Amino acid sequence: MSKRIDVENLNVYYGDFLAVEDVNINIESRSVTAFIGPSGCGKSTFLRTLNRMHEVIPGAYAKGKVMLDGEDLYGKGVDPVTVRSMVGMVFQRPNPFPTMSIRDNVLAGVKLNNKKISRSDADALVESSLKGANLWNEVKDRLDKPGSGLSGGQQQRLCIARTMAVKPDVVLMDEPCSALDPISTIAIEDLIHELKEQFTVVIVTHNMQQAQRVADKTAFFNIEGTGKPGKLVEYDDTATIFQNPSQKATEDYVSGRFG
Amino acid sequence: MSISTQSKSSSPVKNSLTSGQRPKWLVPAVMVAAVVVGAALSALIGFGIATWAIFSAVIFLIAAPIAVTTIEGSRKGSDAALTYVVYAAFILAIIPLISVIWTVLVRGVPTISIDFLTTTMGGITGTVDQAAANAGDRPPGGALQAILGTVAITFWATLFSVPIGLLTAIYLVEYSNDNWLGKVITFLVDVMTGVPSIVAGLFASALFGLMLGPNTRMGIIGAVALTVLMIPTVVKATEEMLKIVPNELREASYALGVRKWRTILKVVIPTSISGIASGVTLAIARVIGETAPLLVTVGYFERVNLNVFNDWMATLPTFIYQQLMRPVAPTAPDPSTDRAWGAALILIVFVMVLNLIARLIAKAFAPKTGR
Numbered sequence: 001m002s003k004r005i006d007v008e009n010l011n012v013y014y015g016d017f018l019a020v021e022d023v024n025i026n027i028e029s030r031s032v033t034a035f036i037g038p039s040g041c042g043k044s045t046f047l048r049t050l051n052r053m054h055e056v057i058p059g060a061y062a063k064g065k066v067m068l069d070g071e072d073l074y075g076k077g078v079d080p081v082t083v084r085s086m087v088g089m090v091f092q093r094p095n096p097f098p099t100m101s102i103r104d105n106v107l108a109g110v111k112l113n114n115k116k117i118s119r120s121d122a123d124a125l126v127e128s129s130l131k132g133a134n135l136w137n138e139v140k141d142r143l144d145k146p147g148s149g150l151s152g153g154q155q156q157r158l159c160i161a162r163t164m165a166v167k168p169d170v171v172l173m174d175e176p177c178s179a180l181d182p183i184s185t186i187a188i189e190d191l192i193h194e195l196k197e198q199f200t201v202v203i204v205t206h207n208m209q210q211a212q213r214v215a216d217k218t219a220f221f222n223i224e225g226t227g228k229p230g231k232l233v234e235y236d237d238t239a240t241i242f243q244n245p246s247q248k249a250t251e252d253y254v255s256g257r258f259g
Numbered sequence: 260m261s262i263s264t265q266s267k268s269s270s271p272v273k274n275s276l277t278s279g280q281r282p283k284w285l286v287p288a289v290m291v292a293a294v295v296v297g298a299a300l301s302a303l304i305g306f307g308i309a310t311w312a313i314f315s316a317v318i319f320l321i322a323a324p325i326a327v328t329t330i331e332g333s334r335k336g337s338d339a340a341l342t343y344v345v346y347a348a349f350i351l352a353i354i355p356l357i358s359v360i361w362t363v364l365v366r367g368v369p370t371i372s373i374d375f376l377t378t379t380m381g382g383i384t385g386t387v388d389q390a391a392a393n394a395g396d397r398p399p400g401g402a403l404q405a406i407l408g409t410v411a412i413t414f415w416a417t418l419f420s421v422p423i424g425l426l427t428a429i430y431l432v433e434y435s436n437d438n439w440l441g442k443v444i445t446f447l448v449d450v451m452t453g454v455p456s457i458v459a460g461l462f463a464s465a466l467f468g469l470m471l472g473p474n475t476r477m478g479i480i481g482a483v484a485l486t487v488l489m490i491p492t493v494v495k496a497t498e499e500m501l502k503i504v505p506n507e508l509r510e511a512s513y514a515l516g517v518r519k520w521r522t523i524l525k526v527v528i529p530t531s532i533s534g535i536a537s538g539v540t541l542a543i544a545r546v547i548g549e550t551a552p553l554l555v556t557v558g559y560f561e562r563v564n565l566n567v568f569n570d571w572m573a574t575l576p577t578f579i580y581q582q583l584m585r586p587v588a589p590t591a592p593d594p595s596t597d598r599a600w601g602a603a604l605i606l607i608v609f610v611m612v613l614n615l616i617a618r619l620i621a622k623a624f625a626p627k628t629g630r
Contacts, residue, residue: 056513058436085516095507098626099529109515112525148626159511166515 002200003069003086003169004029005050010064012045012054020046021229023064025219032192032201034211034238037221037253042230043204046221047172050202051087052080068169085109088168092175094155096147096162103143105158106130109166125165132198133161134191153184160191164199171195173203177210189214208254212242220250281330286339289326293319316347360607367604370398370597376605379404380561380573380587388588388595398594400587402602404563405578408478409609411567412557412574413547415482416489421539423486424493431494432501433523451491459487460552467556476558478567481574484552489542496538500531533624540617544610550576575606 005027012020020042027033035043048054049062052073066073073083096105106126110117117125126143130136135157139150147158156176163171173192177185192214195201205211211218219235234241234250245251297315301307320343328336378401391399427444435441463484467475504527512522528535558571559581579599586595 051514053510053514056510081513081516081518084514089510089514091507091511091514093507095505095511097508097511097526097530099526108512109517112512112515112517112521114521146626162511162515 002029002198005170005200005202006065006067006070007050008065008067010046010049010062010066012042012049012062013060014057015059018229020049020221021231023232025232025235027200027202027217029069029200030196030198031216032196032203032214034215034218035202035204035221036206036208036211036218037230037233038223039206040226040230041221041223043219043221044174045230046232047174047202047204048089050170050172051089052083053089055080085166086168087170087172088163088166090156090159090163090171090173090176093179094152094159096150096155096158098146098148100147101144102139102147102150102158105147106161106165108162129161129165130158132164132194133157134187134194135161151184153180153187156180156184156188157191160188160195164195168199170200170202173201175204175206178206185210208242212238218242220245220247220253222249222253279331281327285326285330286323289323290319293322320344320347363600363604363607366597366600370601371604372397375401375598375601376406377401377403379563383561383587385588385590388586389591392588392591392593398597398601400594400598402575402578402598402605404560404573405575405602406605407563407565408557408560408572408574409547409576409606411565412478412481412485412553412572413543415479415567416485416546417539417543419482419486420489420493420542424490424539424542425497425535427490427494428497428501429523431498433519433527448491448494451487452495454487456484456488456549457551457555460484460555462487463552464556476556476571477569478557478564478572481553481557481572482567484556485546485549488546488549488552492542492545493539496542497531497535500534500538501527503534504530530626533621533626536620536624537617540613540620544613544617547609547613548576548606550580553577554580575602575609578602579606 005025007023007025007027010020010023011018012023023046035047037043045054050066050073054060054062062074064074068083068086072078073087096102097108100108103126104111106129107117107122110122110125127136127140130139135154138154139158147155150158156179160171160176177188180188189210192201192203196216203211203214215238217236218238218241220233220241221230222233223230234245234247236245241250242254245254251257294315296318297311297313298306300314300318301311304310320340323343324336324340327339374397380400380402381404383400387399391397427448431441431444435444460481463480466483467477467480508526508530509522512526513519517525553574554577557574557577559577560571560573564570564572579602582595582599582602586592588594
């Protein structure tokens with residue numbers, strides 16, 4: 001399953017502080033969208049509003065509409081926990097659960113929610129998720145070993161497998177490769193290409209080559225100064241953003257003349 | 260080839276990088292000299308082990324840095340001075356500890372026997388003690404009732420304080436968000452940490468006095484008093500452990516669509532359980548030796564009473580107190596004193612075993628590593 005995301009007039013706050021102002025964006029299903037922009041411009045903050053992880057921080061909230069196939073995530077009575085099982089998230093630093101084996105990490109979304117699952121279904125889910133994350137061949141002989149024993153790149157792919165096992169509609173990735181070496185980065189990027197066939201993928205990255213390699217569309221976020229809110233400056237096809245942007249700020253940023 | 264010829268020719272050449280260093284024998288030599296001079300100085304004022312040790316230490320602490328300074332300069336000299344001061348402070352700190360353990364072992368071990376561990380003080384009168392003291396026998400009677408009483412009361416105190424302390428810590432770390440209630444609880448827990456144990460005893464005694472009439476004595480009141488003392492320790496230990504669980508793990512769990520209480524129960528607590536368990540064990544070790552609150556709430560009893568809801572009980576600390584302050588045979592207090600030391604040894608063994616258990620628990624529950 002895969003769903004499209006339409007954001008209307010979204011304002012994101014930390015307490016009284018307006019962090020991201022008035023975002024309107026339409027993200028197609030089965031596509032990869034990259035968010036780029038300088039540090040502190042609110043792209044990660046905005047990403048976290050797409051699965052209501054933003055409000056985990058005390059005092060943080062968002063106003064506006066985020067529609068997942070027409071259903072408002074911020075509508076009255078919507079349970080953020082339900083939203084998060086539909087919109088998965090991969091974090092900047094690999095964070096497998098240290099008390100669990102590789103197998104249990106993949107099954108975490110099922111087991112932590114105390115859902116009943118038969119042994120054979122669990123085995124099938126572990127295998128398909130790990131295969132989907134291109135990790136199966138590396139770990140199939142040591143599924144009962146702790147996840148923390150893997151390398152950084154393997155841990156990150158384990159986290160992606162863990163996210164896929166919940167069968168979300170959308171996968172959000174917050175700088176998933178910034179803690180990884182180039183080889184692991186390529187492994188993750190290849191994976192993102194494959195994920196696109198099943199999921200809507202949104203990725204925050206600081207690496208502009210990466211955005212060009214993986215993304216169908218790219219959104220450029222910017223901030224005018226400290227204390228000012230971040231804004232979505234331009235959103236277009238990746239090729240347009242990097243070769244023929246309509247905004248001066250975008251051109252400056254992608255060509256390295258930022259600041 | 261050139262390397263091999265060089266290494267051959269360079270072996271007799273002195274390495275310039277090692278010049279200007281003190282010879283290896285310098286500090287040991289200063290130490291020997293300090294011990295000798297210390298002995299001589301001590302002999303001048305009437306020889307004693309204590310003065311000998313003090314004089315030797317002071318001389319060494321002054322002479323060794325001076326010797327190092329003259330050879331290696333003031334930077335190495337002050338390094339040496341501080342190093343030796345740190346060692347001296349460490350030795351000073353460890354002396355009382357070893358001395359206590361040594362004294363308790365020396366005086367307690369002769370009393371310990373199967374009899375001492377399996378009998379009570381029931382039927383041990385002044386005449387029996389007097390006879391044993393005259394015959395030079397092992398002291399009659401035993402501490403079974405005190406051992407069982409300590410175990411029972413500590414068990415109930417743990418049963419009360421661990422859930423309360425654990426849940427308080429979970430509220431503080433996971434739910435309070437530093438709101439006013441959280442701040443008030445933190446402040447009160449800090450205040451409770453400093454409550455003198457006798458005050459906790461008075462509190463429990465007065466509380467049950469109101470409910471069951473004055474001068475009620477039973478094990479459960481002592482357990483409540485110990486609970487008052489244990490809760491802040493458990494809260495603090497658990498709080499610290501929960502705080503060091505990385506926030507990323509909580510977020511990872513939330514992002515999988517897991518509810519907060521399940522995240523706490525299945526991710527946060529399992530990740531920190533080793534620290535929590537060892538903190539709880541140390542809290543038990545902390546209250547197991549409390550005397551004052553038990554004297555005013557539980558009293559003392561010569562025979563086994565395992566019912567914490569009825570009547571007086573014996574515990575190891577009150578047993579020691581009774582044997583020392585009210586010897587069974589006032590004219591022959593030696594058997595009573597011996598029994599006190601025996602009970603003290605059992606108490607110390609209890610605490611040591613609890614500490615070991617804490618370490619084992621920490622190891623057993625620690626997040627697994629390995630490939």
